[in-house]
Amino acid sequence: MNSLYAELQWLPRAPQDFAQRLKAIGVSEEPLGLELQSLASHALDLNQLTKLAQTIDRSRAAGVSLQPLTPFRLAVLSNSTTDLVNPALIATAARHGIALEIIQPAYDQVAQEALTPNSKVNTSRPDAVLFSLDYRALPLKLSIGNPDAAAATVQGAIGFLLALRDGIKANSNAICIFQSFAPPVETLFGSYDRVLLGTLRSLIDGINHELAAFARTSGDIVLDVAGIAETVGLADWHDPQLWNLGKFAFADQFIPLYADHVARILAAIRGKSRKVLILDLDNTVWGGVIGDDGVEGIKVAQGDPTGEAHLAVQRLALQLRERGVVLAVSSKNTDEIARLPFEKHPEMLLKLSHIAVFQANWNDKATNIQAIADELSLGLDAMVFLDDNPAERGLVRQMLPQVAVPELPDEVALYARTLAAGGYYEAVSFTSEDLNRAGLYRDNASRADLQRQVGGVVAYLKSLDMTITFMPFDATGRARIVQLINKSNQFNLTTRRYTEPEISALENDAGIFTLQVRLSDIFGDNGMISVVICRPAGPDGWEIDTWLMSCRVLGRKVEQMVLREILAHAHAAGVTKLIGTYRATDRNELVVDHYAKLGFTELTAEQSGLTRWQMIVDGADPEHAPMTVISTGFAGVGRSIE
Amino acid sequence: MDEPQIYERLTEIFKDVFDEDSIHVTPELTANDVAGWDSLTHVRLIVTVQKAFKIKFTTSEVTKMAKVDDLVRLIKVRA
Numbered sequence: 001m002n003s004l005y006a007e008l009q010w011l012p013r014a015p016q017d018f019a020q021r022l023k024a025i026g027v028s029e030e031p032l033g034l035e036l037q038s039l040a041s042h043a044l045d046l047n048q049l050t051k052l053a054q055t056i057d058r059s060r061a062a063g064v065s066l067q068p069l070t071p072f073r074l075a076v077l078s079n080s081t082t083d084l085v086n087p088a089l090i091a092t093a094a095r096h097g098i099a100l101e102i103i104q105p106a107y108d109q110v111a112q113e114a115l116t117p118n119s120k121v122n123t124s125r126p127d128a129v130l131f132s133l134d135y136r137a138l139p140l141k142l143s144i145g146n147p148d149a150a151a152a153t154v155q156g157a158i159g160f161l162l163a164l165r166d167g168i169k170a171n172s173n174a175i176c177i178f179q180s181f182a183p184p185v186e187t188l189f190g191s192y193d194r195v196l197l198g199t200l201r202s203l204i205d206g207i208n209h210e211l212a213a214f215a216r217t218s219g220d221i222v223l224d225v226a227g228i229a230e231t232v233g234l235a236d237w238h239d240p241q242l243w244n245l246g247k248f249a250f251a252d253q254f255i256p257l258y259a260d261h262v263a264r265i266l267a268a269i270r271g272k273s274r275k276v277l278i279l280d281l282d283n284t285v286w287g288g289v290i291g292d293d294g295v296e297g298i299k300v301a302q303g304d305p306t307g308e309a310h311l312a313v314q315r316l317a318l319q320l321r322e323r324g325v326v327l328a329v330s331s332k333n334t335d336e337i338a339r340l341p342f343e344k345h346p347e348m349l350l351k352l353s354h355i356a357v358f359q360a361n362w363n364d365k366a367t368n369i370q371a372i373a374d375e376l377s378l379g380l381d382a383m384v385f386l387d388d389n390p391a392e393r394g395l396v397r398q399m400l401p402q403v404a405v406p407e408l409p410d411e412v413a414l415y416a417r418t419l420a421a422g423g424y425y426e427a428v429s430f431t432s433e434d435l436n437r438a439g440l441y442r443d444n445a446s447r448a449d450l451q452r453q454v455g456g457v458v459a460y461l462k463s464l465d466m467t468i469t470f471m472p473f474d475a476t477g478r479a480r481i482v483q484l485i486n487k488s489n490q491f492n493l494t495t496r497r498y499t500e501p502e503i504s505a506l507e508n509d510a511g512i513f514t515l516q517v518r519l520s521d522i523f524g525d526n527g528m529i530s531v532v533i534c535r536p537a538g539p540d541g542w543e544i545d546t547w548l549m550s551c552r553v554l555g556r557k558v559e560q561m562v563l564r565e566i567l568a569h570a571h572a573a574g575v576t577k578l579i580g581t582y583r584a585t586d587r588n589e590l591v592v593d594h595y596a597k598l599g600f601t602e603l604t605a606e607q608s609g610l611t612r613w614q615m616i617v618d619g620a621d622p623e624h625a626p627m628t629v630i631s632t633g634f635a636g637v638g639r640s641i642e
Numbered sequence: 643m644d645e646p647q648i649y650e651r652l653t654e655i656f657k658d659v660f661d662e663d664s665i666h667v668t669p670e671l672t673a674n675d676v677a678g679w680d681s682l683t684h685v686r687l688i689v690t691v692q693k694a695f696k697i698k699f700t701t702s703e704v705t706k707m708a709k710v711d712d713l714v715r716l717i718k719v720r721a
Contacts, residue, residue, distance in 0.1 A: 019658075047658050047690060054661065083682045241701050245685060252689040 005232050006253050010406040010422040011043040018048060022055050031067035032059050038401055040095035046255050053087035069099035070270050075126040076102055077110045079137035080249035092259035096267035114167035122171035129168050130177045134249040135204055143198035150198035154206040177221045180208045182229035182237055221428050223265055264426035274404060274424040275378055277317055278369055280387035281331035281338055286310050291333055291490035295340050301347045312416040314349040321354055325425055328357040330368040332554055334589050335360040364457055364555055365392050366399035384424045390523040395460055464521040466627035470565045472634055473507045473514040480528045481516055489587035492548040511536055513569055517562055519553055529553045530562055540576045557625030563598050570617045577616055584609030598622055643721050648714050655694055659687045669711035695721040
């Protein structure tokens with residue numbers, strides 16, 4: 001079974017201590033809305049949802065404010081047992097910013113409740129009524145091969161639904177939410193059931209069609225249960241045993257998914273659907289890293305499986321834009337380089353004119369997303385941020401919890417599907433204003449001011465639980481060292497390329513100091529991310545011949561830690577000064593201030609853009625970043641320091 | 643899977659389903675002994691057990707289940 005939908009895989013997994021965190025929510029003077037919403041924003045199973053709903057009910061009963069969640073009273077009228085579904089609805093609604101209260105009349109009293117003015121539902125003044133009906137609720141008479149009888153049956157079913165609606169409209173004037181009907185899997189003729197009028201499949205097709213046509217003009221809302229059931233598979237959706245045992249309309253494993261779809265509709269009614277899609281670029285909009293691979297090297301073309309997967313992301317973004325979603329970019333790149341594919345790559349579907357706010361720089365992404373929100377004058381709760389990098393997703397979730405950040409699978413072909421599955425842009429209507437919105441924002445927006453930093457980056461770095469490992473060059477690391485030396489363009493001070501035999505020779509050269517650096521964090525092992533080569537310069541100096549780093553770990557203060565390591569070895573070797581060189585290329589502007597930022601003193605600057613820098617070893621003390629340091633394999637004793 | 647392992651896993655599931663940390667799962671435990679073990683929670687318990695042990699009970703097994711021992715014996719055969 002495909003678990004993307006049943007397990008809500010666009011949401012982060014629930015924390016291990018979920019139950020304890022729920023229990024810790026006591027009676028409080030403070031409004032609980034944000035805390036409940038943050039707990040609800042994980043992929044919760046039925047038992048977790050039930051417990052969360054109990055906490056919400058308990059808090060409400062104790063008079064605790066659920067602000068800033070928006071109150072919503074929903075009556076659920078059903079021909080099935082909704083006792084397990086209702087708690088899931090309450091908990092899931094919190095995920096979508098809604099404090100949901102459910103009015104539930106006695107089992108299978110749909111018509112009585114809708115049509116009687118003083119029924120429980122009508123007297124309780126709900127904001128909306130959900131007709132949670134499945135095909136078993138309809139007056140369906142098989143009329144095989146009889147077109148007139150089939151048409152009459154379809155009209156009869158629609159008439160029944162409209163009578164319910166009229167009852168609610170007359171008696172409480174609540175919004176009516178209908179469900180399309182998931183057809184049962186059992187056929188009589190096989191494929192011919194689709195063709196022949198009067199079969200169950202054909203009747204339900206007709207009813208769904210008529211229901212949609214009615215809602216288009218009446219303004220009533222349709223929850224597309226047929227679509228949900230088809231998406232996950234009708235054979236899994238319908239569980240005859242559960243119907244017989246407890247009158248459950250569909251399999252329990254889909255209750256979280258169903259609840260999420262209901263909650264999306266309620267949020268859309270309250271205007272809480274999201275409005276902006278913020279896209280990362282490298283390995284999200286295209287395959288590869290533009291700063292390293294160049295316009296020719298990135299994968300974004302038809303005929304290449306990876307390229308086509310990224311094109312699917314672009315296509316979905318473009319289609320969302322056509323229906324009114326505003327597009328923005330947040331990328332760790334030099335601005336001009338990040339724009340190149342949009343301007344130069346013939347197969348890019350997205351163009352710069354589609355992007356309302358384009359933020360390519362080296363700031364952390366939380367800062368950039370805040371800047372995008374400010375620029376568009378929209379709240380953070382209107383934003384969705386799509387990024388392949390789990391560390392970036394984690395940072396944004398932690399620092400800007402209001403932003404929706406879909407989890408992405410390892411499989412790039414599923415990026416577009418996962419974004420769509422999240423249902424961030426649920427709508428209950430569509431107007432001509434929606435068509436124009438994306439353009440309006442584009443006109444109003446200019447490049448945002450990025451100077452303001454969102455606080456707490458150090459705390460975030462600490463929470464990454466990083467371990468940095470330093471080793472001299474060795475045979476095991478050789479292939480990756482050679483690859484980094486010949487591929488890295490952006491964070492590369494001198495861009496000197498070396499062959500494998502040349503690197504191999506360095507391994508046993510006692511006069512040369514080499515470093516291979518690895519970094520792991522809570523998201524996993526980043527592998528080798530930095531390489532340094534130092535050669536003797538004069539009697540007591542080291543010339544930093546090569547210093548490069550993977551841009552994946554930018555902003556982690558890895559550079560400072562690498563410098564600390566170099567200094568320690570220099571000191572032990574009796575070296576008194578380090579000489580650094582920056583050789584400008586058309587790709588490495590990123591590190592033009594590298595040595596200045598680390599506290600080196602400038603010696604010379606040439607016309608060519610080449611600058612030379614010096615640091616006195618004695619007394620140098622670069623910033624210590626929060627990570628565990630392991631230094632091993634060097635001549636002398638290995639050490640491990642915190 | 644042997645019996646102690648099944649009871650260990652069932653204890654976790656019961657705690658989760660009934661939201662009660664002090665629950666003690668024994669062979670003779672029945673719905674009458676646990677607050678909140680009504681017919682609906684029974685279905686929730688059954689679907690949770692099925693998911694945890696990756697098994698499926700038949701309709702008659704579900705309806706005939708009277709005490710925890712019945713449940714454990716079925717799990718022993720299937721899981």
